[in-house]
Amino acid sequence: MNLGLKPQSYEGKWCVRIAILLFEQVTALDIAGPYKVLSYLPDAEVICVGERVGPVRNEKGTLGLMVDAALPDVPDPDIILIPGGPGQLRCMSTQAILNWLRTTDRHTKWTTSVCTESPLLAAAGIIKGRKATTHWLAFDQLSNFGVTPVSERVVFDGKYATAAGVSAGIDMALSLCAKINGEYAAQAIQLGLEYDPQPPFNAGSVKKAPSEIVQLLRSRSEKILKVAS
Amino acid sequence: MNLGLKPQSYEGKWCVRIAILLFEQVTALDIAGPYKVLSYLPDAEVICVGERVGPVRNEKGTLGLMVDAALPDVPDPDIILIPGGPGQLRCMSTQAILNWLRTTDRHTKWTTSVCTESPLLAAAGIIKGRKATTHWLAFDQLSNFGVTPVSERVVFDGKYATAAGVSAGIDMALSLCAKINGEYAAQAIQLGLEYDPQPPFNAGSVKKAPSEIVQLLRSRSEKILKVAS
Numbered sequence: 243m244n245l246g247l248k249p250q251s252y253e254g255k256w257c258v259r260i261a262i263l264l265f266e267q268v269t270a271l272d273i274a275g276p277y278k279v280l281s282y283l284p285d286a287e288v289i290c291v292g293e294r295v296g297p298v299r300n301e302k303g304t305l306g307l308m309v310d311a312a313l314p315d316v317p318d319p320d321i322i323l324i325p326g327g328p329g330q331l332r333c334m335s336t337q338a339i340l341n342w343l344r345t346t347d348r349h350t351k352w353t354t355s356v357c358t359e360s361p362l363l364a365a366a367g368i369i370k371g372r373k374a375t376t377h378w379l380a381f382d383q384l385s386n387f388g389v390t391p392v393s394e395r396v397v398f399d400g401k402y403a404t405a406a407g408v409s410a411g412i413d414m415a416l417s418l419c420a421k422i423n424g425e426y427a428a429q430a431i432q433l434g435l436e437y438d439p440q441p442p443f444n445a446g447s448v449k450k451a452p453s454e455i456v457q458l459l460r461s462r463s464e465k466i467l468k469v470a471s
Numbered sequence: 472m473n474l475g476l477k478p479q480s481y482e483g484k485w486c487v488r489i490a491i492l493l494f495e496q497v498t499a500l501d502i503a504g505p506y507k508v509l510s511y512l513p514d515a516e517v518i519c520v521g522e523r524v525g526p527v528r529n530e531k532g533t534l535g536l537m538v539d540a541a542l543p544d545v546p547d548p549d550i551i552l553i554p555g556g557p558g559q560l561r562c563m564s565t566q567a568i569l570n571w572l573r574t575t576d577r578h579t580k581w582t583t584s585v586c587t588e589s590p591l592l593a594a595a596g597i598i599k600g601r602k603a604t605t606h607w608l609a610f611d612q613l614s615n616f617g618v619t620p621v622s623e624r625v626v627f628d629g630k631y632a633t634a635a636g637v638s639a640g641i642d643m644a645l646s647l648c649a650k651i652n653g654e655y656a657a658q659a660i661q662l663g664l665e666y667d668p669q670p671p672f673n674a675g676s677v678k679k680a681p682s683e684i685v686q687l688l689r690s691r692s693e694k695i696l697k698v699a700s
């Protein structure tokens with residue numbers, strides 16, 4: 243099979259490198275969903291990068307994930323995936339992360355984000371003037387950086403693929419996989435992870451959830467942002 | 472809010488403990504999906520357990536996850552979640568894991584699994600005579616252990632909740648959350664993780680995927696099992 247990308251030499255073997263940015267207070271599902279899809283592309287090799295090699299903690303602090311390479315050691319991946327989480331606020335003011343995003347983005351074939359991280363791409367100036375999506379509670383952050391928020395589950399604009407909140411990363415990665423390697427490969431991966439979703443409730447979007455639940459989450463989010471600011 | 476479970480004292484605070492079993496060659500999405508749902512139950516505290524404290528690697532080896540407590544240190548969690556992955560085969564012959572499952576199961580309010588791990592519960596003798604689901608490629612493993620395989624995305628039988636392959640863990644956890652804390656809480660969590668799935672293809676189950684793709688994955692799975700046996 244052909245990835246449609248030029249493989250690179252990495253530790254002696256040929257592969258297409260996918261770098262996933264890890265940081266403190268990241269959401270593990272934003273990583274694990276797209277990881278499960280993209281890592282099954284032929285010749286794909288995922289590397290988890292961060293400010294320092296070693297463990298970081300998710301948003302609840304009770305799930306640890308390993309950073310395997312420091313940012314400067316992965317300067318030219320083919321694909322970058324930026325997962326979301328409350329740690330986004332700190333990332334937005336971390337120059338090492340912003341600079342890595344700017345420099346790697348010059349080389350990527352695809353630059354992708356899940357949930358609250360398209361505002362991070364926006365803060366780095368990478369997607370200015372483009373369309374993007376994000377978690378439904380983070381839309382204002384996008385327009386503040388000159389990006390047009392689009393209320394879709396997955397948005398492609400050139401080489402930029404952005405997903406809505408958390409679980410939308412799976413849908414984004416499957417669409418991306420189809421663009422890179424064709425629908426057949428994407429469908430094989432979908433069947434492998436038995437992605438035939440059957441949510442027990444119809445409450446997964448602002449349009450579908452009961453309005454009192456939307457309001458509950460909106461007010462909680464405002465409290466969190468107030469504490470963080 | 473009331474979890475409907477009796478909270479325990481853990482490191483000085485009251486909580487309901489959810490233990491997730493980590494092992495070498497685990498699938499991260501099997502963990503991260505249910506984690507994202509169950510960890511947002513009120514008073515819930517997740518702890519990642521394994522044979523040894525420290526990092527384990529997922530099935531591809533390129534994502535590291537931290538075991539925070541050794542099995543003997545978490546003898547009586549309220550809920551256990553057993554994620555799947557190719558490491559299942561080794562788990563099935565690891566007495567420390569089988570014994571931990573048997574002893575903790577005596578205390579749990581809910582014993583749950585995702586993907587290929589209901590056969591591990593079966594191998595431990597915990598769900599003998601019950602109904603369960605698993606990844607579509609692992610059905611024979613269940614019947615070999617005296618468990619009735621049911622081709623459903625999520626199966627509840629008493630306090631046992633089993634999910635089909637990988638991504639089905641999200642659906643299972645939302646249903647479980649509703650049983651524990653009501654539909655309102657489950658819907659709030661669903662909206663928080665924007666779980667409004669829109670797969671780009673209709674290939675997520677054996678019934679829906681093109682037959683040549685089903686056959687491709689079946690033949691690959693047979694090769695893997697042959698190598699592992």
